[in-house]
Amino acid sequence: MDKIRPVIPLVPVHVSPADRAARAFLATGEISLSALPPLSLYVHFPWCVKKCPYCDFNSHEAQGAIPEHEYLDALNADLEAVLPLIWGRRVHTVFIGGGTPSLLSAAGLERLLADVRARVNLEADAEITLEANPGTVEAKRFRTYRDAGVNRLSLGVQSLNDRHLRALGRIHDATEARAALAIAASTFENFNVDLMYALPGQTLEEAEADLRGVLGFSPPHLSLYHLTIEPNTVFAKFPPGIPDDELALDMQERLLAILAGEGLMRYEISAFARHKRKARHNLNYWHFGDYLGIGAGAHSKISFAHRIVRQTRPRQPKTYLERAAVGASLFDETEVSSGQLPFEFFLNALRLVEGVPSSQFSERLGLPLSVVADALQRARQKGLLANDPLRLRATALGLDFLNDLQALFLPSDDAPQ
Numbered sequence: 268m269d270k271i272r273p274v275i276p277l278v279p280v281h282v283s284p285a286d287r288a289a290r291a292f293l294a295t296g297e298i299s300l301s302a303l304p305p306l307s308l309y310v311h312f313p314w315c316v317k318k319c320p321y322c323d324f325n326s327h328e329a330q331g332a333i334p335e336h337e338y339l340d341a342l343n344a345d346l347e348a349v350l351p352l353i354w355g356r357r358v359h360t361v362f363i364g365g366g367t368p369s370l371l372s373a374a375g376l377e378r379l380l381a382d383v384r385a386r387v388n389l390e391a392d393a394e395i396t397l398e399a400n401p402g403t404v405e406a407k408r409f410r411t412y413r414d415a416g417v418n419r420l421s422l423g424v425q426s427l428n429d430r431h432l433r434a435l436g437r438i439h440d441a442t443e444a445r446a447a448l449a450i451a452a453s454t455f456e457n458f459n460v461d462l463m464y465a466l467p468g469q470t471l472e473e474a475e476a477d478l479r480g481v482l483g484f485s486p487p488h489l490s491l492y493h494l495t496i497e498p499n500t501v502f503a504k505f506p507p508g509i510p511d512d513e514l515a516l517d518m519q520e521r522l523l524a525i526l527a528g529e530g531l532m533r534y535e536i537s538a539f540a541r542h543k544r545k546a547r548h549n550l551n552y553w554h555f556g557d558y559l560g561i562g563a564g565a566h567s568k569i570s571f572a573h574r575i576v577r578q579t580r581p582r583q584p585k586t587y588l589e590r591a592a593v594g595a596s597l598f599d600e601t602e603v604s605s606g607q608l609p610f611e612f613f614l615n616a617l618r619l620v621e622g623v624p625s626s627q628f629s630e631r632l633g634l635p636l637s638v639v640a641d642a643l644q645r646a647r648q649k650g651l652l653a654n655d656p657l658r659l660r661a662t663a664l665g666l667d668f669l670n671d672l673q674a675l676f677l678p679s680d681d682a683p684q
Contacts, residue, residue, distance in 0.1 A: 296573030297605035298633030303570050304556040306353060307360040307548050308387065310342065310379065311562030312368035313584045316402075319436040320501030321494060325564030325582050326366040334588070335375045341591035343382045345561040345580070348594055350386060352569055353559060358387045360394040360548035363417075369399035373411035380416045394547040396421055396459075401439045401447030409447075409454045419546075420451050420458040421490075426466060427480040434467040434507060448484040457544060459488040464522060465515040466494055467507035474518045475525065482529050487544035491522060492537055536618045536669060553615045554623060555631040561596075563587035573633075575603045606678045608632045609639045613659070613676040617669060622653070622660025642675045651675075 314329040361383065363376075371379070376397070383389065396419040397412055399405050409420065426432050427441045439447070451458045460481050464474045481489070493515060496502045510518065523533065531539040535553060538546060551558065560567045564582040568575065579599045581587045590596050603611060612632055616623045628636045636643075643659075646652035651665035651672040665672045 300572050300633040304631055305359050305551055306356045307551045307558040308358050309558055309560040310363045311565040312365040313563040315367040317438050323497035323500050341588050342561050344591045345596040346386055358389050362396045362548045364398045367400050369405035377415040394419055401444040406447040406450050409450050413454055420455045422451055423461045425463045427477050431466045452484045457487050460486045461490045463492045463494050464518045465510045467509055471517055478522050487541045489531055489539045534620050553619050555612050555615050577601050610676045614673050617661045622658045625659055646675050
């Protein structure tokens with residue numbers, strides 16, 4: 268969603284945090300919120316051991332030792348600078364992503380979480396997630412991460428087939444992946460496994476074997492992704508031979524049927540969970556909640572009574588470190604126009620299988636649902652949106668053609684008719 272937002276200058280990024288906060292709170296805007304949405308915190312760790320050829324996230328191969336102490340100082344300064352914008356608000360979830368944040372030392376993670384708790388009003392039962400790779404070094408740290416306060420692990424397995432792991436450029440092998448899954452299952456009550464299908468040269472039987480292998484560790488949550496070739500990646504420059512659309516669809520249907528039979532219910536287009544194990548942090552995104560992002564390349568969405576603001580940080584770690592050191596970690600700050608807000612809302616909400624209450628549109632956007640009446644009518648006529656006045660929910664057909672459904676809510680000049 269962050270790639271589609273408009274660039275509308277709100278205030279110069281060099282003004283002081285106190286001045287920025289005052290302007291954000293006091294200025295008039297195009298919307299009117301009756302209450303602010305829930306707030307989450309995202310912390311980005313930009314380094315990894317090796318950049319995967321399919322990855323388009325802000326990750327950078329570590330050249331030598333990671334400047335852990337300096338980066339934690341920068342995160343601390345970044346968080347302190349933005350505190351006036353969220354003063355008094357509770358933080359319900361924390362997600363530490365990357366890159367490979369499991370490269371942090373146990374002491375570094377403990378310091379990071381202590382710094383966060385000292386500065387924000389963190390819920391006592393907040394979900395605190397750490398992304399981790401299944402490499403041997405990281406897996407040995409899982410228990411220390413739990414002791415530091417992490418209560419949910421997200422494990423980037425992707426496959427349990429050595430041939431496919433090599434094709435994906437992963438640095439772990441299938442044996443390490445299984446060992447990491449075993450440690451995660453014995454250490455965390457709540458953990459997620461990332462798994463991909465439609466991999467280079469993958470057969471239907473191999474995709475099923477991957478899923479059944481992961482299910483043997485009884486994960487509470489699974490994220491299942493179709494491999495996509497993203498721009499500006501190695502795979503975009505040198506495309507691998509991937510399964511055709513018909514085979515990929517067969518894989519999807521087979522895997523969905525297996526998951527349903529194992530008690531992992533699909534609640535979002537790519538997410539499956541056991542009872543009470545939905546990802547609370549991601550649900551906040553999909554319900555168009557607020558999130559504060561700190562770290563190199565991190566994004567924020569922050570609501571005020573009359574406006575919704577997006578912020579970004581510099582992508583390059585070196586630049587981020589330099590700017591954070593002088594209190595200027597913010598790279599760009601923009602206001603989301605009232606014309607763009609409905610599309611951003613539906614880009615998230617329609618990913619949920621059950622959709623969201625119709626009332627949430629006005630609650631989150633400060634706009635009446637009538638502003639998208641024509642788009643709603645077109646979506647229902649096409650059979651993409653359920654004919655339910657109380658919920659905004661994609662039909663089964665709408666989930667299969669989600670991009671087409673979401674596009675109907677683009678600003679009027681861009682939306683298909």
